[in-house]
Amino acid sequence: SYITRTFSCCLGRRYALILTLMEVCCKNFSSEHGCSSESCDYELRQCFPCVYRPFKFFIVDRFPFIKWLRRYTPKCLILDCIAGLTVALMLVPQALAYATVAGLPLRYGLYSSFMGCFVYSFLGTSKDVSLGPTAILSLLTLTLIDGCGTPGDKESHTSCAVALTLFTGLVQLVCAVFNFGWLVDFIPVPVISGFTSAAAITIVIGQFKNLLGIDVYIRHDLYYSIYDLFKNINKTHPWDLLFGLVSIGVLVFLKLFKIHSLKLEKSLEPLHWAQKGAFKFLWLLCTSHNAVVVIFAALIGASIKSQFPDAKELPLTFVQFKEDRALPELAAPQINATIVQNIGWGILVAPFIGFIESIAIAKFFAQQQSYIINPTQELLALGLSNLLSSFVGSFPITGSFSRTSVNAQSGVCTPAGGIVTGAVVLLAITLLNPWFDNIPQPVLGALVIVAVAPLIDVKMVWTIWKVRGIDDLSLLLSFLLTLFLGITWGVPVTCLFCIAVVLYRHAKPRHKFTNLRERIIVTFNGGWTYSGAEYIWQRIEEDVFSDQQNEPVKNVVLDCADMPEIDFTVVQILKDHCDKLERKGINVSVAGAQPQVIQVLQKAKIPNLLLIGSLQAGSEGRNQSAF
Numbered sequence: 001s002y003i004t005r006t007f008s009c010c011l012g013r014r015y016a017l018i019l020t021l022m023e024v025c026c027k028n029f030s031s032e033h034g035c036s037s038e039s040c041d042y043e044l045r046q047c048f049p050c051v052y053r054p055f056k057f058f059i060v061d062r063f064p065f066i067k068w069l070r071r072y073t074p075k076c077l078i079l080d081c082i083a084g085l086t087v088a089l090m091l092v093p094q095a096l097a098y099a100t101v102a103g104l105p106l107r108y109g110l111y112s113s114f115m116g117c118f119v120y121s122f123l124g125t126s127k128d129v130s131l132g133p134t135a136i137l138s139l140l141t142l143t144l145i146d147g148c149g150t151p152g153d154k155e156s157h158t159s160c161a162v163a164l165t166l167f168t169g170l171v172q173l174v175c176a177v178f179n180f181g182w183l184v185d186f187i188p189v190p191v192i193s194g195f196t197s198a199a200a201i202t203i204v205i206g207q208f209k210n211l212l213g214i215d216v217y218i219r220h221d222l223y224y225s226i227y228d229l230f231k232n233i234n235k236t237h238p239w240d241l242l243f244g245l246v247s248i249g250v251l252v253f254l255k256l257f258k259i260h261s262l263k264l265e266k267s268l269e270p271l272h273w274a275q276k277g278a279f280k281f282l283w284l285l286c287t288s289h290n291a292v293v294v295i296f297a298a299l300i301g302a303s304i305k306s307q308f309p310d311a312k313e314l315p316l317t318f319v320q321f322k323e324d325r326a327l328p329e330l331a332a333p334q335i336n337a338t339i340v341q342n343i344g345w346g347i348l349v350a351p352f353i354g355f356i357e358s359i360a361i362a363k364f365f366a367q368q369q370s371y372i373i374n375p376t377q378e379l380l381a382l383g384l385s386n387l388l389s390s391f392v393g394s395f396p397i398t399g400s401f402s403r404t405s406v407n408a409q410s411g412v413c414t415p416a417g418g419i420v421t422g423a424v425v426l427l428a429i430t431l432l433n434p435w436f437d438n439i440p441q442p443v444l445g446a447l448v449i450v451a452v453a454p455l456i457d458v459k460m461v462w463t464i465w466k467v468r469g470i471d472d473l474s475l476l477l478s479f480l481l482t483l484f485l486g487i488t489w490g491v492p493v494t495c496l497f498c499i500a501v502v503l504y505r506h507a508k509p510r511h512k513f514t515n516l517r518e519r520i521i522v523t524f525n526g527g528w529t530y531s532g533a534e535y536i537w538q539r540i541e542e543d544v545f546s547d548q549q550n551e552p553v554k555n556v557v558l559d560c561a562d563m564p565e566i567d568f569t570v571v572q573i574l575k576d577h578c579d580k581l582e583r584k585g586i587n588v589s590v591a592g593a594q595p596q597v598i599q600v601l602q603k604a605k606i607p608n609l610l611l612i613g614s615l616q617a618g619s620e621g622r623n624q625s626a627f
Contacts, residue, residue, distance in 0.1 A: 064377065065122045068414045076413035083410035084420025087130050087403050089288040091421060092428045094133070094403070096294075096319070096436070097447040100210060101138035101203055102395050103145065103220075104158055106319055106436065109133055110429050111328045112165075112394035116385040117422035121415045123381035125373045126362040128412060130403040130421065131385055133395065135452045136199050137354055139206075140487050141395045144346035146220055148339065158393070162333040164343055164350055165397075166390035171351040172383030181375040184356050186502070190471045191494050192356065193460040194478030199487055200455035203448060205229075210445030213240025213317045222483055239315040244442030247297065251289055251450040258286030287406055290447055294439060301438035317441040327429060328392040349488050350396050351383070358382050358399035365408055402451060474498055507531040515543060517551050523559040530569030537577050544586065553586055557612070561592035571604045582608045 060066050091113050099109030116131030124131075141161050148160035175181065202222055209218045214235050218228045265271070265279045285292065301318060308314050340347070359378055366373045382398065389397060407417060464471050477497060482490025509532045510525040520543055522536065544553045560566075578588045589610035590601065601609065 061374070061377065062380070063122065064125050064374075065415070068127075068416075072414065072416075076416075079411045079413050080417040081420050083407050083412035084417040085424060086284065086287060086410045087407050087417065088421045088424035088428075089291040090403055090406055091130070091132055092425060093290040093294040093444075093447055094400075094451065095425070096439070097444040097451070098133040098135060098138040100441075100444050101135060101206065101448055102133070102141040102161065104141075104161055104395060105154060107328075107429075108158065108161070108393055108395060110425060111392050112389060112397050114422040114425040114429075115389040115392055115394060116397045117418035117425070119385040119388055120381050121418040121422075123377065123384060124415050124418075125377050125381075126366055127371070127414050127417075128365040128369065128404050128408040129358065129362050129378075129399045129415075130407050130418065131358070131382070131397050132400055132403065134357060134398055134400050135203050135448065135455070136196065136357060136487075137350070137396045137398055139199055139203050140346070140350055140353060142206075142220055143487050144343050144350065147342045159334045160339050160342060161395040162390050162393055163335050163339045164346065165386050165394050166333045166335070167343065167347045168351045168354060168396045169383045169385070169387030169390060171348060172355060172379055172386060174383075175351070175355075176376055176380035176383055179376055181355070181359070181379050184352075184359060186499055187356060187491075187495055188471070188474060188498055190460070190464055190475035191478045191491070191498060192360070193457050194475040195482050195487075195491050195494070197456045197458075197460075198479045198482035198490060200452045201483065202487070203452045207445040207448045210317075210441050211241065211244040211449070213237030213442065215317065221486065237315075237317060240317050240440070240442045243297075243316060243440055244446050247293055247443045247446035248450055250293055251446060254286045254289035254292070255450070258283065258289075261286065287409070290451075293447070294443060297440055297443040298435055298438040301440050302435075305438060318437060319439050319441050319444065320437070327426070330391055331393075333390045344488075345492075346488055349492060351386075353487075353491060354386070354396055354398035355379055355382060357401075361399040361401050361404050365404060369408065474501075503531075508535050511536065513539060513543065518553060519555040519557060520544065520553055521557045521559055524563045526562065527565040528560075528563055528570050529565075529567050533570045533573045537573065540577075544581070544584075556581065556586060556588045558588070558590050559592060560590055560594070560597055561614075563597055564594065566597050566600055571600060571606075574609070575604060575606045578606055578608045 092110070095109035095113040096106050097109070099106045099112075102108075112133045120129065120131045141164060144164055145157045145160040148156045175183075202225075205222065205225055206218070206220065208229055212229075212233075214229070214232050214237075216228075216232050216235065218225055218232075261279060261282045268275070271279070301316065304314065304316060305318070355378075359375055362373050362378055386394075386396060410417075461472060461475065464475060474494060474497065478490055478494040481493050485493070509528045512523045512525070514521040514523065520540060522540065528536070540556055544556070574588075581588055587610060588608070589612050590597075591612040592614050593601070593611065598611065601611075
């Protein structure tokens with residue numbers, strides 16, 4: 001500390017940050033050798049008060065891994081490895097399935113699954129969140145890239161999807177820098193519920209093509225999709241349908257069996273170590289139900305392919321995953337005017353929806369696990385994850401509720417579990433590349449249907465109706481707009497509607513009129529802003545000049561005891577109406593105003609406006625003064 005203080009005096013403040021870093025290193029060295037770290041920290045704050053807090057903000061807060069790395073233990077390493085492996089077993093088959101939802105080659109689902117895990121491990125503030133492709137963003141990607149090129153032009157669609165990921169990351173980073181995370185507070189829960197349910201229905205109907213084995217182009221809009229499905233229903237492959245239905249049955253059985261086994265485990269406590277091991281194995285088997293079904297389906301598919309050398313004679317439809325290279329190439333996304341024009345305002349919709357998904361999941365599990373997250377840092381981590389993912393051929397990613405739930409149930413200690421998940425995904429891309437061609441197409445459709453079906457939240461409608469039925473209107477509006485106009489219009493239009501409702505509610509200040517013969521009292525319960533200035537005076541003049549008024553009004557009292565603020569427009573209109581009422585012989589006074597309101601009124605210099613300490617004092621004629 002003495003050395004850094006001396007050098008600070010000699011070199012000046014421009015080198016203060018470097019010296020602070022030296023001090024931190026000395027602090028760590030001192031703690032390792034038995035010195036007091038508290039004294040070092042105290043001297044650091046005293047020597048560099050203008051540098052300590054900025055250093056802590058930009059370094060520690062922006063790199064959260066510094067906090068949990070200090071208390072990392074071998075036990076945390078074991079738990080993080082178990083959780084990361086469990087999530088990876090769920091992520092790999094989901095990534096393949098969500099690539100079909102996005103209308104992209106399957107390998108791009110895997111390319112979207114590892115970079116976000118690595119980046120979030122170092123920058124995320126939630127230990128549970130797992131980034132990667134999700135059903136909602138996959139559907140949004142499909143909708144936005146549909147206009148790029150001709151139908152079935154995979155190369156144009158891929159370039160557009162990767163460019164969308166880049167724009168998503170850039171917009172989220174800009175929002176994080178300017179702290180725009182508060183914008184998501186304008187989206188109420190009913191809107192999110194309606195949007196999610198409609199998107200889930202759209203995804204399920206879109207997967208019927210893979211489930212039925214229909215090998216023709218199906219349009220993506222809901223009504224066109226239903227029409228095309230019924231039009232081509234005669235092209236259904238029976239074996240594809242059977243295989244898909246069996247896969248759905250097995251997936252649902254394993255999910256239900258997991259719930260039953262957890263209840264059985266609790267009812268049989270205390271358990272022997274062998275019983276505990278057996279229940280842990282069952283939990284892992286049921287949690288990895290996606291991987292289990294895909295592995296067995298791939299084995300069956302390989303056996304079928306060996307019996308039918310001619311691909312045209314195959315009874316099942318298989319995925320097309322043929323790729324010469326395993327790992328993605330590191331390259332900048334292709335961006336041009338055509339791609340930007342085709343994406344349109346999806347450049348803003350995709351980052352917005354991605355952040356809503358991720359922050360809602362992070363807040364939910366932070367509340368359950370009793371820890372704190374930083375929304376701005378979450379937005380920064382998500383933006384950088386999308387930005388870097390675009391260089392490895394990813395489509396937009398965000399937090400996944402199902403994988404985050406599995407991560408939390410696996411006992412993850414820190415975000416380092418994402419490093420294990422990303423590493424396993426890279427191994428899958430490298431080692432399992434030849435095996436992906438053996439996966440039947442109906443299995444991926446079954447995975448998507450089972451994954452998104454719980455998102456159709458019918459109970460929420462009844463819950464909202466019991467609490468406040470009028471809010472079901474926003475849910476219904478969001479649901480119908482998303483269902484029939486598409487995902488790119490559903491949320492923005494509904495959000496504008498909700499913002500308009502909020503503005504309408506707060507445009508007119510909360511107030512109460514009291515008519516006491518010769519005196520009218522207006523009691524405010526909240527701020528008085530420009531949007532409601534004329535409305536209040538219209539009400540006052542209606543009462544003052546009303547034909548039903550038995551005695552002429554001589555005083556108008558504005559009770560401002562609960563008014564925290566007042567703006568210039570209100571003051572100017574107040575001044576004009578004070579002059580108007582004074583010519584009619586009516587006095588206007590302000591009662592019980594707070595200091596900040598009094599200060600604004602004094603600066604306005606309204607000579608015919610009286611200040612009253614309280615309503616009681618005004619009625620007794622005491623404590624009156626002009627501004």
